[in-house]
Amino acid sequence: MPAISTDLFKKNFTTTPRTISxxxxxxxxxxxxxxxxxxxxxxxxxxxxxxxxxxxxxxxxxxxxxxxxxxxxxxxxxxxxxxxxxxxxxxxxxxxxxxxxxxxxxxxxxxxxDPMRPYDFATQKRLINIKRSLGELPSVGGWIAATNKLHHAIEANSVGNQFTLERSYLSAMGQEIRNALGLVFVDLAKTTGPNAPCFCTSGRKFKKCCGPMIQIYP
Structure with a gap:
């Protein structure tokens, strides 16, 4: 079973695209x-x-x-x-x-x-983020599904930034997302060479950045 450092889950990996591919x-x-x-x-x-x-x-x-x-x-x-x-x-x-x-x-x-998609100031309901896998890693679809499940649950039980959901339910969904993201990390680690740029886009080599945080093999 791969060992993944908890520090890796604290990183934010998404940012502005460098180019409009x-x-x-x-x-x-x-x-x-x-x-x-x-x-x-x-x-x-x-x-x-x-x-x-x-x-x-x-x-x-x-x-x-x-x-x-x-x-x-x-x-x-x-x-x-x-x-x-x-x-x-x-x-x-x-x-x-x-x-x-x-x-x-x-x-x-x-x-x-997208001027046809206004925000409803009266209900303060937000539109769910739209996500799409880039198709390279098979595990990404499961992670997207898990995050969508949580976001839909929050919006269905919220007004503005205030939401009401049982702590145990939130915890279970959070663990589901974490497990799914762990599989993404493993897929990335298996397909990233030691000297290749790290998948976290830090600009550092994988072996000097996120590599030590993922132990795929015992």
Whole structure:
């Protein structure tokens, strides 16, 4: 049984795609066929909150004018999956700016406009992230299914950022996701050479980065 360090599960692997690859472009085409993804700079406004893009931009428009533009942030974990997160950016004089900070401190995001998918401020219900495996690793589908199950459960039992679910149920789903992600790590480790760039996109060699955290063989 492979041994995986708990530190590996704490890493965040998704970030802005470095290029708009054929896979990313096809993914965007399925979500918002009439729109084109584009890189947008991130410039946080004072007082804005992470994960509150809709309220952040709505307040910005009220203060400074401009327009709230709905769409999707496109994230990627190379070799693993691409993901679309429902999002809003600020448009002013034809220029787009993402005023909401992100987990990894990204200074640029890939944004796909989708004006037909507004946020419901009344119910505060969020759209579930859309994920698609890049098709290289067989374990990715199971991990995506497990994360989708949790996200659907949270949104079905939440208002805004407040949700009510039994702790035992959350714990069980969390363990299911962890087990599924562990299989992804194993698949990545088996297909990444010691001197190849690490799959966490750190830029370091695998053997000097995440490699020691995964012991595939006893």
């Amino acid at each position: 054929a896979e990313v472009r096809a993914f965007c085409q399925r979500i918002s066929p009439d729109q084109t993804p584009a890189y947008v700079p991130v410039s946080e406004d004072a007082g804005v909150l992470p994960s509150e893009c809709f309220n952040n931009v709505a307040s910005k428009v009220e203060r400074d004018g401009g327009t709230l533009l709905y769409g999707w942030l496109i994230w990627e974990w190379p070799r693993v999956f691409v993901e679309a997160e429902h999002h809003a950016v600020w448009e002013h004089d034809g220029i787009l700016t993402d005023i909401t900070p992100h987990v990894n401190g990204e200074r640029q995001v890939l944004f796909l406009p």
